[in-house]
Structures are given as structure tokens and as C-alpha cells.
Amino acid sequence: MAIGSWGSISTKVIETDKNGKPVKQQSQAKFRDHDGVVRNVTAVGRNKSAAEQNLVKKLQDRAKTNRSGELTAMHKINHLLDLWDRRFKAQVDDGKFSPTALETCRRAVKNHIRPALGEIRIGEATTPRLDTVLSKIKASSGASTAKTCRAILSGALKFAVRYGAISVNPVRDVDTIEAQPKNQPRSLTTEEVALLRRSLAADERAVQADLPDLVTFMLGAGVRIGESLAVLWSQVDLEAGTVEITHTIARLKGEGLIRKRAKSKAGARLLHLPAWATAVLRTRHAAVHLDNPVFADTLGGYRDPSNARRALRTALSPVGSTARRDLGLTLRALRRQTGLTRKQVAARLEWPQTRIKLIETGRIKVDHELVAALIATYSLRLTKEPDLLTQVHTATQPAESDKLAWIRTHALRKTTATALDQAGHTARQIADQLDQAKVSITQDIYMGRQAANPAAARALEDAFEDPDLA
Template sequence: MARQPLPLGSWGRIGVSPATKSDAGRPLSYRARAKFRDFDGVTREVKAEGKTRSAAEANLLVKLRERASARHGGTLKSTDRFSVAAALWLDQLDAKVADGRRSPSTRDAYRNKLEKHVLPALGEVRLGEITTPLVDRVIQSIKSRVGAPTARSSRSVISGVLGVAARHGAIVTNPVRDADTVPSTPKRRPRALSDDERREWFAMLSRDPQAVAADLPDLTVFLLATGVRIGEALGLLWSEVDVDAALVAITGQVMRVTGEGLVRRPTKSAAGQRILAIPGWCLEMLAARRARGIRPEEPVFCDALGGFRDPNNVRRDLRRARAPRGNEARQSLGAALARARRTAAKSRQDVAEALAWPRTRVELVESGRVRLEPQDVAALADLYRVTQRGRSELILLAEEASRPMDMDALAWITSHTFRKTNATILDDAGLSARQIADQLGHARPSLTMDVYMGRGASNRAAAAALEEALSTDAPEPKVAGFVDSSRARPKGPGS
């Protein structure tokens, strides 16, 4: 019977013999040999030397184990550093973005987590050295320093990189699979604007010259009427608006891509390609904007030069609008904190990263636009190394500035609030999950509905529901700060 070949990556019996001898014939060193079957199927002899038999055998075993772990079937080896696999993973991610299988914003977010949090912890570790306990320690460290959301994203990045390593044969299994998950804090229940809150929102916008100049009244009317994402609203072209038929075609979205700038790309998914019927109060706003002169390939909600607006800047404008300048105490506290930050030679971005705050919160604090609790002021005082006397003054200001104001009632609003409000109105009106999913451009609610119900058709029932629900509250149409006083105030969502 023929001898069975060695399994791939294994070795046979180890033999040890003298390598060199003295003039008297006494062994000075030893050589250990063994047959090793490489991953290309070829059996080769592997050698190692040592001063003693046991040392030679031990040195050979180290070589054999390294050879077994350095799987030659792929581009990566177990002896390669994590950073090498990460570069390969990024290349694959770039290819997916180019093919339209991943969003550029997703790529940029993952790259940010990789460079800021993952590579500093794992970049120089060899792939064969990465274990589940090590991954656990890294993820928990990121969670304690930055927070659970960043830790969850970093876990996904580590898993993606090590998945590439596993597919290339550098490791046997992905150790992230058995790593502890990062529990997510239950999200707040989705909240929609009530009738009173909608009216107060538009009233607040009308009193804010910056909000009017930023074209927020018309934009939020459109977001309420359609439920589209903010990038989709900013990507809407006049060629996609049919005022006569009361229809808009949602085909693209505006986003900022690293290295490319502001670009218009197809919608987030195939489900996002849709045609929406719009209620009359939104149609009046669009007709008023069109009457002032347009070009077909110009965005409906354009910047001062007729180009696309940056969604990040619009979100910043919304944050400012929902938090108008507060009372004298809040403004005084903000000014004092700004002076302390400059004395400490810290940028606003430094502060946001240190406290895991949104980037714009520091600016809103220093302009007196948001309410700060005393413990938040204490954290800032610690970060700025404020003297005891200065700290006491800040805490006194904070106690007065933290008193509730009417302006705080709408501080929770985000760009997605209008989308949730649209969905809530449609749900209350009795529309099916399929109709609401088509309105919002969501993925299919179920396979059966997706197979047997059409996509892309305009949903007149949605427009009728929005017309009925919001027909008493429309704001006066405005375009980038321009107010047409000759027009009567139409009915809609914010009177």
C-alpha cells in the first residue's frame, strides 16, 4: 500500500545529526532536518542548527511552525502586519465604491475609524498574533475612550480587515467572530413633530434672519412634504420637477467625497429611485421658486451661485436654527468658555474629540445657543485647567444659564425629524407599509410585497394624506432670504 502524503502545512519525523566536529571528532553543533509539505503540494526539506541536539530541534520546530502559519496560498502571510492587510482591505473598499456597491461616505467613515482608532492599536501587530482576547481589549479600550458607537464601527473595521486576512490564508479564522459585541444603548423612540411643534418651528424660522437666508423654510417644507433624505432634497434638479403633474423624481443625492469634493451620485439604493406626488401646499412653494427663473439642470435648492449645497453645511444651519441665541446668561457663559478655551490653546475640534461631542456643539455652546448642564461646564473647566476662582464663576453662570427657556422645546429636531414626521402622518392615515416604504425609498418590507407590487409609481394617496394633515399650516415661500410680500400667505405646515 502506498504511503499517504503529508497533509498540507505539516511535517514528518525530525532527524538530528552533528553539523560540525572538532579535530578530535567531537560534535560542535547539530543540524535538525524534517520534510515539510508546502501549500503548493511540494514536499521540501527544512533545516535548522543549534549547539545541542535539543537546541537544533527547538530551532527547527520554530521554523516549521512559522512555515505552517505563513500560508502561501494568498497575498498575505501570518507574519505580515495588520497595517498591510488594512491597506489591502481599503483597496477593496475603494473598488466597491467605484462599482457602486458601497457609498463614498461609508468608505470615508471606515477610513476615519481605521486611521484614528484601529491602526494605533493594531497596526504593528502581526496577523498571526491577533487573538480574540486582544481584539476584545482593543474594542473595550476604544469604547471607554471615545464611546460605544465608535467602538462598534471600529469592531466592523477590524472584522473587515481580518476577514481579508482569512480569505488570503494568513489566518485560519476571523477572531472578531468570537469577540464580545458592543451593546448599543436603546435609541430614543422615533419622534415626529406635532401640529403645534410644526407651527412653532416655522414661526421660529421666520424670526431668524440666518435661517431665512439659509433657505430653511422652503427646504423644510419640501422635507415634510416628501420624506426624502436631506442629500436627496439637495440633489433634486428642476428637470425632475413636474409642477403641472405635481410630481418629483428622486434619482440622486448630493454628498461630499474625500478627494472629489461635492458630487451628485445615484440614490442610496435602488429603492431610492422613485417618483413622488406632492401635496398642494408644497407645490405652491415650488411654483413660486420656479417663477423667479430657473435652469433645468440647476438644483431646486441651490447655493448663491446656482450650484449644489453641502449637506453638512445645511445640517449645521438646521442645528443653529433649532437653537437661536439664548438669554444674556447663556451668552455670557459661552463667551467665558470661549476665552478659557483660547487660553488653554485648544481648538474646537480638540474639545469635541476630548469630550466625544458633535463637532459643532462647541461652537453652539460658545455662541450661547444651547443649554449646558453644570456637569458639562465642570468637564470643560477641567479640560481647560481653569483656576479655582474661575471655575466657581463658571459654575455660577452655568446654574443661571441652565434654566429652561421656550427655545429649548425644539432643540431635539434634526434633518431626519421631517422624514419621521412624514412617515408618521402616512401611518396615521392608514397607508400600508409598502406605500410608506415607497414614499421614503426604504428597502423592501417583505419579499412577497417586493415581488408582487410595483415600484416607482407615484403614490397619490400619500400626497392626499399630507394635503389633509398639513393643509392649514404652510409657510410663505422664501428663496435664500428673499420674501415676496406681494403673494398671499398659502396654506401649509407652519402658519
């Protein structure tokens, strides 16, 4: 018998009642243990069927108790994923991988891999089957999720190869999944940077969210938002104009916000800041504690990167202008004067209830027809409300800040990289600034495409004479 397998099962009666009717039976089978020794394994039940089921369960559990770490092709993918998860968790504890990477992988395993493959056996995980599953994940959840699932399966089945369950990793021949970025690398122009800083400084909510200084710092350092929020005053040298980047802020399930080490050794780096970024930090540096974060929340603690991103999206949203928000507040006041709830208004107009909320919070573009239909439920006519009509007209006008609606926090890193590229820095130097392990990632993702090189034409003119075709 192979290690972890068992022979035929036999059952006998071991107890009867006073009438001689069997009330307890015992099933038995020989099991070859993981030390190679064959042992008898028994289990009891009220009848033959129950005794055999209990024995089979006991044998299966014994087979999973793998003292040598061996796997077999008969183990299910769920069991393999459990082993892989424990190994990955140990590597996270050793600092080899980031806790956020573990969270991402566990989410992909729970939502995609276990439902599709968990109950099949390792030996049944063939290349065609895996290719089909990953194709479905790509179609339903996107290339990025499918790429993550492919990497997880590759690592788990590599683990199975190492411990003897299979001889070849079937993921090896699965088609490579290319996850193209949703938007091509784009950086801000000098004019857009100036407009961005001007718009944030003029937006009261953006100032309350501490966005102007945060954005300026990110542009000057080229760091991720989580890294920016993890910087302590003790890591800033205002005289030298430098900042140490050693940690990042992340939110982990069950733990909340944590300040964790950078994801790679290269992530710990000393950066020199431009004078304008240092000036911003100097104006913030008053009576602060050295252990406090530079960009703290209202209580002096760490800020959640997700909240900071959301605040920036709101500030730059094309429907987040002051005029549009003011119109929303006016429409909310009119609804409340009538005593109607959003649910009642939505029911009358046959709109989703969330649409009313989006209008009243300035989170949806409106026009004259939409506002007229809405206030008709309040027994009002837009043409009879001149002040409201003026407000609607103002809110529907394009604003200069609408040009910034595409900007996300990563665009700031792309802007920094592109500016350094234009200044003549090498790709390696820029990658070190941004903490990118591969220069190719910096070039493909973070550097904006440059305009055609005019020096190329001059070089070709010098290299070749005008050909005489006559």
C-alpha cells in the first residue's frame, strides 16, 4: 500500500441488546502510516453503515495528518490551499512578504479559487481545466484578478510538486495573462500642477482634509500615499531637506490601521526634497512631537490611505464643485420643506433612491430638465424660481477644475518620474526614487511618453547626405 492509503474495510458486531439485536458494530482496516508502518485503525457505530462511515472519516483525517509534509494527488485543492496559506503566513511573519499581499491573496482564494477548484483533487488540476477556470475569472472579474489567481495557483501547485503530489506544475503551460493598465501612463503638465495646487488651496473641504500639503509632498518625493502618511517628524531633516521613507500605512482585516515596514529592502530610502516641498514641511513644523506623523488625522494619529484617496477624488470630481454642492444643499432644503423623504420622492419619480442622494450631495451632474422634474414633486416650477434657476445655470457650467477630474494619487508619482526623466536622470535613478525593483516597470508604468525627439532628425541629417536620385 502507498503511504497514507488503506486496505479493505471489515465490520463486526461488538455489542447486542437482550434480544440479540446488534446495537454497536466495529469497522476495521489496515492503514499504512507516514512512517511506513501498517497499523490497524478501527471505528464504531450503531450499525454497519455508521461504523464504516466513521472509519472512512478517521482514515481520511489520518491521511491528512502529514508528519513528513507529503502530499498526494488524491488530496483536494482546498487542503493544498490550506497548507499554502500557512506557509505564506509564515513568510509574512518573517518579513519576506507584506501583510497586505496576504490579504489580497486570501481574498482571491476565497472569492475565486476555492469556489472553482476547491473540491477537485490535486491530480485532477490539469492545464486545460486551470486554463478554463482562469479564463472565466478574467471574463467575470478582470485580467488583474485572473493574474493574481494564476500566481496563487502556480505557487500552491509548485508546493505540491515539491512534496511529491504531482511531477509537473500544470500552471506552467497555462496562457500568460496580460493585465493592461486601465489608463495609459499620464503625468501632469506644469500648468496642470499649478492648477491642481491652486484648486486644492481654494477648496475649503480639500484644505480641511489636508490635501494641499499632502499633494505637494507627494509630488516632491514621488512616494506612495501610504508611505507619505507613515512619515514621522523624527524622519524629517528640515536643515538638510531630506526625509526617510521606511514604512507605509495599511489597513488589515481584524487589525485596523497599521504602520508596517516597506515591502522591500529598497523601500527604505533617504530622499532629498525640492526646496518648495521642504518649505511646506517647515510651515507645518510647529510644536510637534517627533513620534507624530507629519500628515496626521484630526486626533493626531495615522490617516487611512483610502480616506485620503476618497477626499482627493471628491475634491477633483467634475461634480464636486462648490456650485454643484450648493445646488444640492438647496434642493435638499426644498425637499425637507415639503416634508418628503428621499424614498417618497424617488417613488413618485420612479428613480432609484440613491439618485436623490447623489443630487443632494452634489455627486451627480444635473441639467435644467432634471432639476425641473425633481422640484415638480415639491409643487414648484423652475421657471417661477429665478434664484434657483440662476443656481442651476451656474452649476451646469464647466469649471476650470474639471480638467483635473482624471487625476489619482498614482498620477502624482508618474508626474515626479516624468519630471526626473526630462531632467536627464537615468531610469535606474528614477526607479530608486520611486522604490521600483524593476526599471522596466518604472519606464512602462510611471514615465510619461515623451514627445518625438527633435535631436534624432539632426543626427540623421549629419549621418547621411541627401541622396542623389537623379
